[in-house]
Amino acid sequence: MKHFVRPFLMSAALCAATFLPAHAEMDVARLKATIEKSVEADYPKLDALYKDIHAHPEIAFEEVKTAAKLAAEMRALGFEVTEKVGKTGLVAIYKNGDGPTIMVRTELDALPMEEKTGLAYASHDKTVWNGRETFVAHSCGHDIHMASWVGTAKTLVGLKDQWQGTLMFIAQPAEETVSGAKAMLADGLFTRFKKPDFGFALHDGPFPYGYISYRVGIGSSNSDSLEITFHGRGGHGAAPQRTIDPVMMAARFVVDVQSVISREKDPTEFGVVSIGAIQGGTAENIIPDDVLLRGTIRTFKPEVRAKMLAGIERTAKAAAAMSDAPAPEIKITEGAKAVMNDPQVVATAEKVLKAAFGDKFRTSPPGTPSEDYSEFVNAGVPSMFFNIGVYELERFVAASNGTGPELPSNHSPLFAPVPKPTIETGVTAMTLAVLSAFDQHARGK
Numbered sequence: 001m002k003h004f005v006r007p008f009l010m011s012a013a014l015c016a017a018t019f020l021p022a023h024a025e026m027d028v029a030r031l032k033a034t035i036e037k038s039v040e041a042d043y044p045k046l047d048a049l050y051k052d053i054h055a056h057p058e059i060a061f062e063e064v065k066t067a068a069k070l071a072a073e074m075r076a077l078g079f080e081v082t083e084k085v086g087k088t089g090l091v092a093i094y095k096n097g098d099g100p101t102i103m104v105r106t107e108l109d110a111l112p113m114e115e116k117t118g119l120a121y122a123s124h125d126k127t128v129w130n131g132r133e134t135f136v137a138h139s140c141g142h143d144i145h146m147a148s149w150v151g152t153a154k155t156l157v158g159l160k161d162q163w164q165g166t167l168m169f170i171a172q173p174a175e176e177t178v179s180g181a182k183a184m185l186a187d188g189l190f191t192r193f194k195k196p197d198f199g200f201a202l203h204d205g206p207f208p209y210g211y212i213s214y215r216v217g218i219g220s221s222n223s224d225s226l227e228i229t230f231h232g233r234g235g236h237g238a239a240p241q242r243t244i245d246p247v248m249m250a251a252r253f254v255v256d257v258q259s260v261i262s263r264e265k266d267p268t269e270f271g272v273v274s275i276g277a278i279q280g281g282t283a284e285n286i287i288p289d290d291v292l293l294r295g296t297i298r299t300f301k302p303e304v305r306a307k308m309l310a311g312i313e314r315t316a317k318a319a320a321a322m323s324d325a326p327a328p329e330i331k332i333t334e335g336a337k338a339v340m341n342d343p344q345v346v347a348t349a350e351k352v353l354k355a356a357f358g359d360k361f362r363t364s365p366p367g368t369p370s371e372d373y374s375e376f377v378n379a380g381v382p383s384m385f386f387n388i389g390v391y392e393l394e395r396f397v398a399a400s401n402g403t404g405p406e407l408p409s410n411h412s413p414l415f416a417p418v419p420k421p422t423i424e425t426g427v428t429a430m431t432l433a434v435l436s437a438f439d440q441h442a443r444g445k
């Protein structure tokens, strides 16, 4: 991989122009045009990086080669890079005078699945995952995020006479297993390095490229997994009076638990409980001893989550009590927490991104998937997480009105972002968002 720093720094026009004069509004239109021109000129190198990472994906906590590629790019740009933070993560720091520290995060990991896009740069790589051989693919688009992350770093270094402070670019492992952010924090992300004043991250999604969507407040869901074992007393199906039937308890629970959603939760608040697996019994005439249920619980707000967890537990205990059975075993495992966007950070970036992208920058309802960027927010980094589109507008419109095929979403084996406009939008939007935070801070002084 070639490094891009030299041609970029030789871009005298970029360094000489001043778009952020003290105590004046940012000239967003001019700044955006300059960023776009620079990204356009350097795009072939970002494209090569993207396609190389796409063709050679690595799964959670195995992103060794991917991290090494990013480390080389960042060092070439003048960042001080620390590797192996949280096993395979990277921290890249660039100091540029007094000012806030701003974090920009990308993920490193791909998914254990086969890519079926047929693209020239499609992945054919395999690895061993949980003891089984599997294909690996960047079907969540984290490769787009990495290319945008490097492009943003490069653009901000090129514009370094426009801002003051410290860039903290982090590359996080294992987002898909919702464990990489925790691993980086446990490895001293905010103690070995200064805790950032603000943070930004982006994710791609199946909507038109050039468009950006965002939320004030909640952006993704809390996720909890649920496991309940109902204990009964097995026996002959023809003599139920001598048994305690756990199938009956499980059946009652599956139906009654939905009343937690419909009768206990505020109907205007988001909350879902889905039972995805029931395991118990062997034959039609044997009442089993136990039945195991597995499910997922999704919420946006902590108070709704607490209410639902309490209701689910009560419903399970009641189902057992009705059968005079022992109390069930209930195991709730916390997954990712909801990502909360900071109103102040969003308000600042919003002004600039709205001026830059017009009505292509728009709010969207919170997504029900989960995302572990929330770990950084909950560790005290006021942040903005936003989404960028990946497909042609015409294909999106056709899919929406039913005249064209449905567009593959993230985690589909057919997910295939159009690289150039997607990465260019990612770099431009992220660069402007970071500059807006530096600018706001400089004004506030």
Ligand SMILES: [Zn+2]
Binding pocket: 140, 176, 410, 411
């Ligand atoms: Zn994903």
Ligand SMILES: [Zn+2]
Binding pocket: 140, 141, 142, 175, 203
């Ligand atoms: Zn993802």
